[in-house]
Amino acid sequence: MNRIKGKTKNILKYINDVAKSRDGLTSIDIANHFGISKQTAGHHIGRLRSIGLIELESGVFMNGKFNKRSKNIILTKEGRMIAGWF
Numbered sequence: 001m002n003r004i005k006g007k008t009k010n011i012l013k014y015i016n017d018v019a020k021s022r023d024g025l026t027s028i029d030i031a032n033h034f035g036i037s038k039q040t041a042g043h044h045i046g047r048l049r050s051i052g053l054i055e056l057e058s059g060v061f062m063n064g065k066f067n068k069r070s071k072n073i074i075l076t077k078e079g080r081m082i083a084g085w086f
Contacts, residue, residue, distance in 0.1 A: 004053075004082070007034065007036075008044045008047050008048065011034065011044045012048055012053060015030075015079075024061060024070075024072045025072065026071060026073065027042050027045055027071070028041075030044070052076055052078055053076055053082060054073055054074060055074045056071040057072040058072075
């Protein structure tokens with residue numbers, strides 16, 4: 001997986017770490033954590049999705065309410081395996 005490097009690699013590690021401790025994770029959460037724009041977070045998420053390491057699921061519970069416009073980021077089996085290598 002030489003295509004995963006830099007910020008994308010760090011985001012994959014973060015998704016793996018956060019997925020163990022909470023129910024949902026969105027691109028806004030990633031943007032806020034890394035201090036990057038939503039567009040930049042979306043770029044990295046798209047990259048991880050295109051190589052099959054994450055999936056996006058419609059709908060996220062936020063502040064006790066269901067937000068159907070947000071997408072929940074979920075690691076695939078391969079994504080968990082590769083994130084564990086870092």
